[in-house]
Amino acid sequence: MQQPLSLSTVGAAAGTAQLRIMETTDLHVHLAPYDYYADRPAQHLGLVRLAELIDRARAEAPNTLLFDNGDFLQGTPVGDYIAYDRGLRAGEMHPVIAAMNALHFDAITLGNHEFNYGLDFLLRAIEGCDCPVVTANLLRGIATQPRRDLSLTRPYALLDRVIHDQLGQPHPIRIGVIGLAPPQVTRWERQALEGRVWSRGIVEAARAWLPELREAGADIVVALAHTGLGQMGADEDAENAAIALARLDGIDALLAGHSHLVFPGPGIAASEAVDPHAGTICGKPAVMAGFWGSHLGVIDLLLQRDGGGWRVLGSRAEARPLAQLDLMPDGWQRSAHAAVQAAVPQPAPRAPAVRRTVRPLHDETLAAIRKPLGTTQIPLHSYFAMLGRSGAVALVAEAQQHRIRERLAGTALSDLPLVSAVAPFKAGGRSGPDHYTDIPAGPLALRHVSDLYAFPNALCALCLTGADLRQWLERSASAFNRVAPGQTQEVLVDRLSAPYEFETLFGLDYCFDLSRPARFDLRTGAIHPQNARVTSVTLHGAPLADADRFLVCTNTFRANGAGGFAGTGPDRIVHCEGETMLEVLRRHLATGKAVEAVMSSPLRFAPIPGGRAVLSTGRGAARHLDSVSDLAPQVRPQGRDGFLEVMLDFTTPRSGDA
Numbered sequence: 001m002q003q004p005l006s007l008s009t010v011g012a013a014a015g016t017a018q019l020r021i022m023e024t025t026d027l028h029v030h031l032a033p034y035d036y037y038a039d040r041p042a043q044h045l046g047l048v049r050l051a052e053l054i055d056r057a058r059a060e061a062p063n064t065l066l067f068d069n070g071d072f073l074q075g076t077p078v079g080d081y082i083a084y085d086r087g088l089r090a091g092e093m094h095p096v097i098a099a100m101n102a103l104h105f106d107a108i109t110l111g112n113h114e115f116n117y118g119l120d121f122l123l124r125a126i127e128g129c130d131c132p133v134v135t136a137n138l139l140r141g142i143a144t145q146p147r148r149d150l151s152l153t154r155p156y157a158l159l160d161r162v163i164h165d166q167l168g169q170p171h172p173i174r175i176g177v178i179g180l181a182p183p184q185v186t187r188w189e190r191q192a193l194e195g196r197v198w199s200r201g202i203v204e205a206a207r208a209w210l211p212e213l214r215e216a217g218a219d220i221v222v223a224l225a226h227t228g229l230g231q232m233g234a235d236e237d238a239e240n241a242a243i244a245l246a247r248l249d250g251i252d253a254l255l256a257g258h259s260h261l262v263f264p265g266p267g268i269a270a271s272e273a274v275d276p277h278a279g280t281i282c283g284k285p286a287v288m289a290g291f292w293g294s295h296l297g298v299i300d301l302l303l304q305r306d307g308g309g310w311r312v313l314g315s316r317a318e319a320r321p322l323a324q325l326d327l328m329p330d331g332w333q334r335s336a337h338a339a340v341q342a343a344v345p346q347p348a349p350r351a352p353a354v355r356r357t358v359r360p361l362h363d364e365t366l367a368a369i370r371k372p373l374g375t376t377q378i379p380l381h382s383y384f385a386m387l388g389r390s391g392a393v394a395l396v397a398e399a400q401q402h403r404i405r406e407r408l409a410g411t412a413l414s415d416l417p418l419v420s421a422v423a424p425f426k427a428g429g430r431s432g433p434d435h436y437t438d439i440p441a442g443p444l445a446l447r448h449v450s451d452l453y454a455f456p457n458a459l460c461a462l463c464l465t466g467a468d469l470r471q472w473l474e475r476s477a478s479a480f481n482r483v484a485p486g487q488t489q490e491v492l493v494d495r496l497s498a499p500y501e502f503e504t505l506f507g508l509d510y511c512f513d514l515s516r517p518a519r520f521d522l523r524t525g526a527i528h529p530q531n532a533r534v535t536s537v538t539l540h541g542a543p544l545a546d547a548d549r550f551l552v553c554t555n556t557f558r559a560n561g562a563g564g565f566a567g568t569g570p571d572r573i574v575h576c577e578g579e580t581m582l583e584v585l586r587r588h589l590a591t592g593k594a595v596e597a598v599m600s601s602p603l604r605f606a607p608i609p610g611g612r613a614v615l616s617t618g619r620g621a622a623r624h625l626d627s628v629s630d631l632a633p634q635v636r637p638q639g640r641d642g643f644l645e646v647m648l649d650f651t652t653p654r655s656g657d658a
Helices: 047-060 077-086 095-103 119-126 202-215 242-246 322-327 338-343 351-369 391-408 446-452 466-477 581-589 619-631
Strands: 016-024 064-068 107-109 138-141 156-164 170-180 220-225 253-256 284-289 295-306 309-321 372-376 418-422 442-445 458-465 504-506 509-512 534-539 549-555 573-580 603-605 612-617 644-649
Touching (some): 016 047, 016 156, 016 253, 047 095, 047 351, 064 220, 077 446, 077 581, 095 119, 095 351, 202 220, 202 242, 220 242, 242 253, 253 295, 284 309, 351 446, 372 446, 372 581, 391 418, 391 504, 391 549, 391 573, 391 581, 442 446, 446 581, 458 466, 458 581, 466 509, 573 581, 619 644
Parallel strands (some): 016 064, 064 107, 220 253, 418 549, 509 603
Antiparallel strands (some): 016 295, 284 295, 295 309, 372 442, 418 504, 458 549, 509 534, 612 644
């Protein structure tokens, strides 16, 4: 087990070297420091700004490597503009890849969102990458054993480099880099990948390939794992498997991501396996560099020349925040050994080249997303979407219903009641206090479509039963912490609950009793069927029966099983659109008819005498407190982490308007 060391206290010696490993992850096409939804600069994000941090980190250490951990192709109107409007011209390099080439990345891996625009687009996009693209568990063909699989990209790469020891002497080193992604991507993107891409579990693939890296002469092995922490005993197909992966022999440094968290850092709880202060998982150095370019992950390994190879003496890990870039002195910490600094030439800054690469695309995107599309006479925001009260979410539900009614008119399914299920994609959470939709009444531009719906999922319909829908609602109700009568719950929404897993079901009327225990345990994944927060569900005033049949509008991500909602899966899909939800929304808003009203919220809360709770939301929510007037909202003077904290009183709530 490697021990964290203070590298500056280790005396200079021949054959002892520091190797700096840097990580970017979950960039989601945030290249320029700009919020395209709000159409304003945002200096706290983006690869252009992060490049400055990378330049400084490179200047501090004589031996550096730079890796990206996936989810770089999709996530902003920039990505949608390239994929849907501008396209990739013959022989043209994708701008994200061009920016990575300008920064001289050493290797990258694929995340699940690389597949949102289809396999062909992804393969064209990465064609021009100057560095290896590695993914060991996403496959073109699956065999009886992992090492006989036909990988989608190469499973690993061997990087032959020359590093300088602490006296400035050069030595050869071979670094093995293996890439891993959530195996669920083949299910989430089934329409695009079925019959073309297969997957294996993260741990299964790593266990099979790691010995080959060592056999091929790798002195040090770095795992680029697009996965969150997960549990110690995670199963082979776990989406978040960093802890289980770190337990394997043969990995020296672990770069994680996917969950948009920062590690090491105070937001991660300590456990037997995880030391968030030292930055180790199962004793091995690890980082998660946030999202959208918010952080640079840095792992420093202290290496000792051992015979013909190298061994790790110690490590140090940190996640450097981009938000503090302008507050830092020239360099975080210079090397303790001046001899190395003198012997090794300083690397040329790469940030200017990245800026030049990104600028033309930035200007093109702004021109495209500012095109007028329609008007709205009401504000569309998501500040209270986690209470089921959001005009933005209701408008998406309306567009879904309208499209499915058109498509299924005259079919045997057209007589079934139609329910529209929508989750808020921009509702704070891990993405921070600025991650909310806030569209004022007035003109609508093309950028607002991506603001309303952040992912290029396709629209589809499921045929579900009343029992399935009740279970969906229990799953959503589990997003809340328990609110006891006569007491104040300081945090209403469970911090483990992702907004995109909170579904509002338009077309029904239903009630949650938050004084009751939740059915779904978000920490362990356990289901407690005896627990029921859903006290009533009606359709046009009539109680919902378990055997009733419904058409449910949703997206391909949810319909294919993401989130584990009842009744999902390919066999329950009765219709799937050829168009994405972005296109459905664009068509819905471009009819020339102004948005005058949207469907009212179907969710109400059961009275909890004296029960109060605190909702963390965006600061702009202060302008829209009328949306929750029945909950007697009181704004707290001091919010946490930039959020606005609103105290809500559940003593006599009523159904609210979106």
